[in-house]
Amino acid sequence: MSAFWSAWVMFLIVLNLGITLFLFLWGQRVEIPTRADGTSGHVWAHGVLREGVRRLPLWWVLLSASMFVAGFAYLALYPGFGRSRGLLGWTSHDELAAATQRNDAVLGDRMQRYSLYPIEELARDGGATRMGHVLFEDNCAACHGREATGNPLLGAPNLADNDWLYGGDGKAIMTSILDGRHGVMPPWASLGEDNVVSLANYVLSLSGAAHDDARAAQGKALFATCAACHGAEGKGNPALGAPNLTDNIWLYGGDLASVEESIRHGRGGVMPAWRARLGENDARVIAAWIYSLSHGNAGSGAPAAAR
Ligand code: HEC
Ligand code: HEC
Known part of the structure; x- marks a missing residue:
């Protein structure tokens, strides 16, 4: 906070507290002139209502006074009065750091045990996969969806279907998460629109979807260009992240227009790297949850020591 804003905040606090404190103290002392009948002489509602004069109840005075005391004590002890840090030196940063440290102490033990198991085994531990699911929702759901079913608008693959661009064993999943991936499908508009449609x-x-036979025959002759990455039979290549084109599972949609678009302009799905952000341990429980999605129910037959 700059010196000006600090001074401005202090000014407003002094002004507000000053005015209310003055009114409070003055209100105790001020003498309201009363008539013999104990009223102030003000009359309302055609003389039916007359204003009485009473002292403020003691409980009200004490409550108000204690609120002033609490207010001043708060400003003295905690940050609030301009740039003052308060006598206790409390900050929300320190509180967060302390809470994080307590949390790490509790979790560290568990993470240590989890790190002893391969992902495939960890996937059967309900505690690990539950943790993984929560971390996935926090970090990955924006692209892959909360249940990891993918998003064709982003080319984010479904991670629950046991169909993989880069391989679906624990090691491959860990590499995808920690180091990221970037699939490069070059654009082929240069072949001409006619060839793109074919x-x-x-x-x-290849996946038995509706198509024009004559066109497909022309396309087959051109597919040699594609085979380097997608394989001669179009079954894909996990080393390049080139998808299997025969399984009717699509990153970007399997209608004619979407497939033409993929070929004409190319695609370049980017999976960000998470090593710096998550670290190995968090990535492991996330990978375990992902693995469990396509390999039966999590939580049964857990490795005993990881419970
Ligand atoms: C910005 C969007 C985005 C976020 C966030 C994201 N991903 Fe991805 N992810 C992708 C895309 C796009 C691909 C496909 C990359 C490609 O086409 O080469 C992908 C691929 C993957 C793959 C490889 C799938 C396969 O078939 O081989 C895994 C595993 C994966 N992501 C897991 C995760 C996890 C776990 C997180 C969170 C820690 C995450 N992703 C966060 C966009 C994202
Ligand atoms: C350099 C390697 C490479 C070549 C050559 C290549 N592709 Fe691809 N192709 C890829 C990769 C990698 C992807 C995935 C892109 C991504 O992850 O975003 C892809 C994606 C696609 C898709 C989208 C699949 C889906 O699931 O939505 C289609 C369709 C496709 N390619 C067809 C072709 C055709 C047809 C050719 C030949 C004209 C071809 N590719 C040539 C690497 C290649």
Whole structure:
């Protein structure tokens, strides 16, 4: 906070507290002139209501006084009076750091035990996968969806279907998470629009989707260009993240227009790297949850020591 704003805050506090304190003290002393009948002489409602004069009740005075005391004590002890840090030196940063440290002390033990198991085994531990699911929702759901079913608008794959771009064993999943991935599908508009449409029809024929046979036959002849990455039969290549085009599972949609778009302009899905942000231990429980999605129920037959 700059010196000006600090002074401004202090000024407002002094002004407000000063005015209310003055009114409070003055209110105790002020003498309201009363008539013999004990009223002030003010009359309302055609003379039906007359204003009486009473002292403030003691409980009200004490309550108000204690609130002033609490207010001053708070400003003395805690941050609040301009830039003052308060006598206790409390800060929300320190409180967070202390809470994080307590949390780490509790979790550290558990994470240590989890680190002894391969992902495939950890996936059967309900405690680990529950933790993984929570971390996934915090960090990954924006792209992959809360239940990891993917998002074709971003090319974020479904992680629950046991169909993998880069391989689905624990090690491959860990590499995807920690180091990120970048699939590069080059654009092929240079082949000409006619050829792009033929290739798209051939690609659709690979998974038995509706297509034009004559077009597909023309596309098949051109597919040699694609085979370097997608394989001669279009089954894909996990080393490059080139998807299997024969399984009717699509990153970007499997209708003719989407497939044409993939071929014409290329695609470049980016999975960010999480090593710096999450670290190995958190990535492990997330990977375990992901693995459990396509390998039966989590939580049964857990490794005893990891419970
Ligand atoms: C910014 C969006 C985005 C976020 C956030 C994101 N991902 Fe991804 N992820 C992608 C995309 C896009 C791909 C596909 C990359 C490609 O096409 O090469 C991918 C791929 C993957 C793969 C490889 C899948 C396969 O089939 O081989 C895994 C595993 C994965 N993500 C897990 C995660 C986890 C775990 C998190 C959170 C820690 C996460 N992702 C966060 C966009 C994202
Ligand atoms: C350099 C390697 C490479 C070549 C060559 C290549 N592709 Fe791809 N292709 C990829 C990769 C990698 C992806 C995934 C892109 C991503 O992850 O965003 C992809 C994605 C696609 C998709 C989208 C699949 C989906 O699930 O939505 C289609 C369709 C496709 N390619 C067709 C072709 C065709 C047809 C050719 C030949 C003209 C071709 N590719 C040539 C690497 C390649």
